[in-house]
Amino acid sequence: MNFNDFIKWFVPKNESFFPFFEGEAKCIVQASELLYDMLTTKKTSEERLEILKQIKKIEYDGDVFTHGVYEQLDKSFLTPFDREDIHQLASSLDDVLDYIHAVGQRIYWYKPKPKKIGEEIKDFAGIIKESAIEIESAVFHLRNANKNKSKILQSCINLNTLENKADDLFFIYMSDLFEDEDKDAIDIIKRKDIISTLEQCVDAAEDVSDIIKTILIKNV
Numbered sequence: 001m002n003f004n005d006f007i008k009w010f011v012p013k014n015e016s017f018f019p020f021f022e023g024e025a026k027c028i029v030q031a032s033e034l035l036y037d038m039l040t041t042k043k044t045s046e047e048r049l050e051i052l053k054q055i056k057k058i059e060y061d062g063d064v065f066t067h068g069v070y071e072q073l074d075k076s077f078l079t080p081f082d083r084e085d086i087h088q089l090a091s092s093l094d095d096v097l098d099y100i101h102a103v104g105q106r107i108y109w110y111k112p113k114p115k116k117i118g119e120e121i122k123d124f125a126g127i128i129k130e131s132a133i134e135i136e137s138a139v140f141h142l143r144n145a146n147k148n149k150s151k152i153l154q155s156c157i158n159l160n161t162l163e164n165k166a167d168d169l170f171f172i173y174m175s176d177l178f179e180d181e182d183k184d185a186i187d188i189i190k191r192k193d194i195i196s197t198l199e200q201c202v203d204a205a206e207d208v209s210d211i212i213k214t215i216l217i218k219n220v
Helices: 003-008 018-040 045-075 083-110 114-144 149-179 185-219
Strands: none
Touching: 018 045, 018 083, 018 114, 045 083, 083 114, 083 185, 114 149, 114 185, 149 185
């Protein structure tokens, strides 16, 4: 047992980090809902731009929470779990938000042909939205990790299942992409980048679950 662990037996747990994590998680849910709306309903270019601006604002709010974690680390002697894990959790949550914004940017600027990419982005949008809900659940239960260990682990399992589903969709869509009879090279490049970014977003969500599982192993 190191000195920091020893002290934790006698000093109340520092809970100042949890509001920042919970704030980031809420931002992810809000951004995922906007992205879902953007990708699953018919929108004009102007409407998509407005949604993209809203996602960007939420991403900025998430950055504020992320920086709050880093600042709190600088001035905290005791932390609820390892400093490295705190840093990685904040960074991984930020990554999910960044990828959601990146998807929105690509949809708005690339303007892919609706008939070519409609169903695939709808499927991924649903997975991202579900992943956001699982992230929020896992993060909010971290305050009482001992009591809520089973709930946290279930959310982590669900995130892994969603990531596996996204992997399967990715390879199906990539295969269909290159078998498309309409050999519009520019459109293929656009669609490939959009699909890849969607898949990376789900990967980032699973990274959050991996870090949370590491925290549980070390602390619960």
